[in-house]
Amino acid sequence: MRRIAVMTSGGDAPGMNAAVRAVVRRAVAFGVEVIGIRRGFYGLLREEFEPLGTESVHDIIHRGGTILLTARCAEFLAPQGQAAGLASLRGRGIEGLVCVGGDGSLRGCAALESLGLPVVGIPGTIDNDLAGTEATIGFDTALNTAVDAVDRVRDTATAHERTFVVEVMGRHSGFLALAAGLACGAETILVPEIPWNVDVVCRGLRRGLERGLRQNIVIVAEGAARAVDLGAQIEQATGLETRVTILGHVQRGGSPTAVDRNLASQLGAAAVEFLMEGHHGLMAAVQGNVQVGVPLRSVTASRRHLDPSLHELARILSA
Numbered sequence: 001m002r003r004i005a006v007m008t009s010g011g012d013a014p015g016m017n018a019a020v021r022a023v024v025r026r027a028v029a030f031g032v033e034v035i036g037i038r039r040g041f042y043g044l045l046r047e048e049f050e051p052l053g054t055e056s057v058h059d060i061i062h063r064g065g066t067i068l069l070t071a072r073c074a075e076f077l078a079p080q081g082q083a084a085g086l087a088s089l090r091g092r093g094i095e096g097l098v099c100v101g102g103d104g105s106l107r108g109c110a111a112l113e114s115l116g117l118p119v120v121g122i123p124g125t126i127d128n129d130l131a132g133t134e135a136t137i138g139f140d141t142a143l144n145t146a147v148d149a150v151d152r153v154r155d156t157a158t159a160h161e162r163t164f165v166v167e168v169m170g171r172h173s174g175f176l177a178l179a180a181g182l183a184c185g186a187e188t189i190l191v192p193e194i195p196w197n198v199d200v201v202c203r204g205l206r207r208g209l210e211r212g213l214r215q216n217i218v219i220v221a222e223g224a225a226r227a228v229d230l231g232a233q234i235e236q237a238t239g240l241e242t243r244v245t246i247l248g249h250v251q252r253g254g255s256p257t258a259v260d261r262n263l264a265s266q267l268g269a270a271a272v273e274f275l276m277e278g279h280h281g282l283m284a285a286v287q288g289n290v291q292v293g294v295p296l297r298s299v300t301a302s303r304r305h306l307d308p309s310l311h312e313l314a315r316i317l318s319a
């Protein structure tokens with residue numbers, strides 16, 4: 001393989017830059033040329049290519065966002081889009097692709113692989129919801145951002161004896177909500193994967209109130225409920241003075257933690273090594289602290305399962 005491409009795709013995640021840097025520098029060490037594709041699959045369809053060398057990725061390991069820019073691309077879901085993407089890559093003499101992204105991006109990778117292009121995906125999403133890997137790039141940073149924010153909210157909640165509903169990201173998954181809630185000792189954690197009901201939530205808060213607890217943190221994944229609605233329901237049902245904080249895209253930005261930088265560096269290098277060894281149709285993943293290649297098909301065919309026992313533990317510990 002003499003020329004490969006790298007792109008970032010879907011929602012950005014802190015550490016994507018560190019992954020791009022690792023891909024470029026590992027490839028250069030193999031004597032392989034690297035082409036960056038700007039704006040993910042959207043940019044691929046518009047042939048937004050730029051050559052990347054050692055210097056292009058200087059001074060980015062610590063930066064959030066992605067120097068390659070990113071996008072979500074509905075056109076690439078269709079077979080015509082995928083065929084056009086393949087033609088653009090072939091037209092540039094690109095023999096392999098590394099793509100950093102989440103679930104939707106890895107589906108795009110699997111589509112190109114099935115058309116005959118060697119592809120390796122790298123898990124990059126703050127949601128940490130991909131099957132086959134114990135960690136995704138960006139999760140640790142987003143988690144630390146959320147924990148820092150909730151700790152601050154806790155201070156003012158305590159000072160005013162208020163209940164706060166804090167909404168964290170996670171349209172389809174509650175890994176971020178659960179990990180942040182456990183780390184912050186949240187009184188209640190609501191995630192899309194575990195059924196809940198507002199009466200039970202309010203009953204729990206009322207029980208706390210009977211013990212004199214007027215300040216509470218309720219963490220809700222955006223896919224479980226709208227914090228604004230939930231806050232109003234809680235205030236009405238319990239009489240607790242309630243405020244709402246939506247952390248939103250703050251969780252997607254910022255300098256990646258050392259954990260994310262190192263994960264990205266290792267997975268970026270592993271992805272190139274897989275391609276060079278002739279292994280593709282894979283996601284470079286981490287299992288038991290070791291980098292492994294997991295078939296893209298198996299990653300996209302299932303979802304990572306949230307551990308309900310961790311949710312139960314958080315409930316017991318916050319009582």
Ligand code: F6P
Pocket residue numbers: 011072102125126127169170171172222252
């Ligand atoms: O998949 C990452 C994620 O941040 C989700 O947690 C969130 O629901 C979604 O992206 C938001 O996407 P967008 O920035 O496109 O609105």
